[in-house]
Amino acid sequence: MLSHPSHPGNIGSVARAMKTMGLSQLVLVRPKRFPDPQAEALSSNARDVLDAARVVDTLEEALASTVMAVATISHGYELTPEVMTARSAARQVIDAAGQADVALVFGTEANGLSVEEVGRCTLAAHIPSNPEYTSLNLAAAVQIFCYELRLAALEDPLPVLDAGEPATLDDIEQLHRHLEQAMVTTGFFDPANPKRLLPRLRRLVARARLEKEEVRILRGLLRTMARTDPTKP
Amino acid sequence: MLSHPSHPGNIGSVARAMKTMGLSQLVLVRPKRFPDPQAEALSSNARDVLDAARVVDTLEEALASTVMAVATISHGYELTPEVMTARSAARQVIDAAGQADVALVFGTEANGLSVEEVGRCTLAAHIPSNPEYTSLNLAAAVQIFCYELRLAALEDPLPVLDAGEPATLDDIEQLHRHLEQAMVTTGFFDPANPKRLLPRLRRLVARARLEKEEVRILRGLLRTMARTDPTKP
Structure with missing residues (x-):
């Protein structure tokens, strides 16, 4: 998943890097130029990956059906989700991939992912x-991450057996919206003076790896909570 | 170490890939074009790696002072040295690097390394x-290998303590020449009908990871052996 890539050549190189590691599902969030002959030229024989690429308008849309998204970062962010190495992340992604769609998310060539984009992901x-x-270029970073995914997949073909059905990132976004609304309604959160509350909660929720049923429970709780103002018995 | 690279742009991308992983010593065996503005353009800010690159005429010369060389291959060869994954090879390289110079050897963009080149290396x-x-491009392959080296170095800073001084590849080549001469002299080996004898011996010697002292012993043995014809008592 590439967010706002600027250079079509990089999209082609990324397609090639993915295919060498056996990956095929490329999602582009608002690419500057796509399709483009330069992307095709640099994709070598990975043209099929480009042809099958999905182009979407927002990262939220791109992530909606996934159960885990890894934000790839090259520098520190304050209050990001849990940060780990590419190798550790690859193992987690492969474990989750046995259950449903997963995503690796890469930012722009110049600036990487925005704080908000990183916050939408499960881990960094x-x-x-x-x-x-x-100064790793975009295709080189994709190459290394896809390589780690391939090795993790070859090493560890065991599915996770004891887990419930994981929440999709769409479920998670709905939870966040619901939570924010509930916090505003109850006066716990003042949008005019947000401080760091929302990113902190995002980090907490991401680390929890919620299941669908747990999201349902939390939202039920929020519904109850927002109706009664806890400060006034 | 790049053997006969055709495209100067690739040399630049390789320099960049090396530097992102903390490597700096690039050796070029008969590059088609070097120095070249295209190499500089693609090296990004890794120009220092290009400037420090050593250009040599033969792989033998490039390898002479190293104690371990890894041939990077993408397809099978008959009778190569021991073949392993990039990750396992990286661990061995890092162990050996505590003692002396080591090398990763990459072949041409079109055909990779020749059988003879692979045979000169310690492992593949x-x-x-x-x-x-x-279809990994040259810079992508270098990127992955250098990444594995970096991770192996970060993971495993322990030096090997119980090993003797390792033979350089120059010692090994001298041993091979001496061996061949001795085998011809004694009639064991007929250069007009070589079969697979020499590559088999190369594989054996490579796997043995000889020490300097062992090479001395073997060559002493050869000197003795070649003087007396063992078939005539």
Whole structure:
């Protein structure tokens, strides 16, 4: 999943990198230019990946049906979800992939992902590059992440058996909306003075890896909570 | 170490890939065009790696002072040295790097390394790519190998303590020449009808990871052996 890629050549190189590692599902969020002959030229024989690419308007739309999304980051963010290495993230993604759709999310060539985009993901991962020169290009970063996914998949074909049905990121977004609304209604949260409350809650929810049933329970709780003002018995 | 690279742009991308993973020593064996503005353009800010690159005429010269060389391969060869994954090879390289120079050797964009080049290396390694589409470009392959080296180095800083001084690949080549001469002299080997004898011996010697002292012993043995014809008592 590439968010707002600027250079069509990079989209082609990414398609090639994915295909060498056996991946085929490319999603583009508002690419600057696509389709484009330069993307085709650089995709080499991975043209099929480009042809099958899905183009969407927002990251939220792209993530709606996934159960896990990994934000790929090259620098620190305050209050991101849990941060781990590409290798550890790959293992988690492969475990989750046995159940439903998962996504790796890459930001723009110039600036990476926005804080808001990272906050929509389940966890964040980075490649431990040279701290004095972290200038991995987009296709190189995709190459390494897809390589780690492939190795994790080859190493660990065991499905997770004891888990309930995981919540989709759409379920999670609905929970966040519901939560915010409930917090405003109850006066717990003042949108005019937000501080860091929402990102903190996003981090907490992401780390929890909620199941569908748990989201249902939490939203039931919110419905109850927002109707009664807890400060006035 | 790049053997006979055709495209200067790839040399630049390789320099960038190396630097992101903290590597700096690039050796070029008879590059088609170097230095070249295209290499500089694609090196991004890894120009220092290009400037420090060593250009040599033969792979033998490039490898002479190293104690371990990994041939990177994307397809099978008959009678290569031991073949392993990039990840396993990276661990071995990092262990050996505590002692002396080590090398990763990459072949041409079109055909990879020749059988003879692979035979000069200590071991061979491959990236487990999609068997239906193995078209990793040169810089992408270098990126993955250097990434594995970096991770192996970060993970395992323990030096090997119980090993003797390892033989350099130059020692090994001298041993091979000495061996061949001795085998011809004694009539064991007929250069007009070589069969697979030499590559088999190369594989054996590579797997043995000889120490300097062991090479000395073997060559002493050869000197003795070649003087007396063992078939005539």
